[in-house]
Amino acid sequence: MITERRDESDGVLSLVLERPDGGALPAWEPGAHVDVVLDEGLVRQYSLCSDPDDDRRWRLGILRVPDGRGGSEWVFDKLHGSDIVEVGEPRNHFGLQPAARYVFVAGGIGITPILPMIAHASRSGAQWTLLYGGRSRSSMAFLDELARYGDRVTVVPQDEAGLLDLASVLDDLEPDTGVYACGPEPLLDAVADRxxxxxxxxxxxxxxxxxxxxxxxxxxxxxxxxxxxxxTVPPDRSILDVAEEAGVVADWSCREGTCGSCETPLVGGRAEHRDSVLSGEEQAAQDCLMICVSRAERGCPLLELDL
Structure with a gap:
């Protein structure tokens, strides 16, 4: 049930969810997201950005995307306080690994999974910094919440200061530094290049x-x-499509390789990974794949899946 709806910035709102009976919610760790059933056939994934130690309240941060696929518009226009929503179990492909120091980079709504990460890093005594960019200060959510961290957080509105200075935080890193980035694709590409x-x-x-x-x-x-x-999986069909047509039951949510719902063990053959979930090392291991987008590697005639 939605117990709080709040405008966090221009175009971003947060929803606080609690069980109608006041009971405990499933445990989760920083970086997790959940599926939210918005309407019949409409499911979207949103990062949890509250305190993982609070097992009574979940908070989601949601960006309105006018030219998107309709999910965020539905949230903004249809969901209000006291509404009942169906939410899935937390999943995490962006988990925070133990480290002595961290560098966090967030662009726009990418701040949402980072919020519980920096809170956890602070409690653990780790050294950390956050570089947070957005189109303008008015569009950047949770600035008041971040203010308590002082100069550990660098806020960079593009209309005031230009693009993020990635070199300032990513060059000359200590060997044991974990770097966590979330945001638009050009930002993530720039971080990966650096x-x-x-x-x-x-x-x-x-x-x-x-x-x-x-x-x-x-x-x-x-x-x-x-x-x-x-x-047989033809060129214009996915493994997931073929599984459904053959009566093979598979979990799925986004059908575009971003949520991880359809992750399936790979027990034979080699996959061409086209997902946006697995790391390069995880893809190289060739022990699982996302069947909504990934395919057999060129020259591999057969994939064997534990499904």
């Missing part, structure tokens, strides 16, 4: 939109081992 020579696993990113891919698609076969079904 971090190109850092050890594997140093950079962690969360994407709200799917990566673009220019790869051609070819037909391949897929064996759903647990279901005893083998089928």
């Amino acid at each position: 971090m190109g020579d850092r050890p594997a696993g140093s950079l962690h990113v969360e994407r709200f939109t799917p990566r673009e891919t220019t790869s051609d698609s070819a037909s391949f076969s897929v064996m759903f081992r647990a279901s005893g079904v083998t089928a």
Whole structure:
């Protein structure tokens, strides 16, 4: 149930959710997100940005996207205090790993998963800084909340100060520094370019939109081992599409490779990963894939899945 709805900035609102019976909510850790069922057939993922130690209240931060797919418009126009909403279990592909020091980089609504991360880092005694950018100060959510951290937080409205100075926080990093970035794709690409020579696993990113891919698609076969079904995946269909047509039950939510709902163990063959969830190291391991977007590697005729 929505117990609080608040405007956090121009175009961003927060919703506080509690169980109608006042009971405890499932546990979660910084970086987690949940599926929110907005309407029949309309499911969207939003990062939890409250205190993980508070098992009675979840807070979501939501950006209004006028030219989006309709989810945020529905939230802004239809959801109000005391409304009942269906929410899934927390999932986390952006978990905060233990480190002595952290650098956080957030752009726009990308601040939402970062908020519980910096709170946790502060409580743990780790060194950390946050570089937070947005179009304008009025569009940047949770500034009042961030003010208590003082000069650990650098706020950069683009209309006042230009683009984020990534070199100031990413060059000459100590070896044991974890870098966590969330925001629009150009920002994440710029961070990844700046971090190109850092050890594997140093950079962690969360994407709200799917990566673009220019790869051609070819037909391949897929064996759903647990279901005893083998089928062909044509160029214009996904593994998930084919699974549903064959009566193979699979979890899914976004169908664009950003939420992680359809992650499936890969037990044979090699996948061409097209998701925006798994890290480069996780993709290289070739032990799972997101069946809504990923395919067989070119030249691999068969994928075997534990599904």
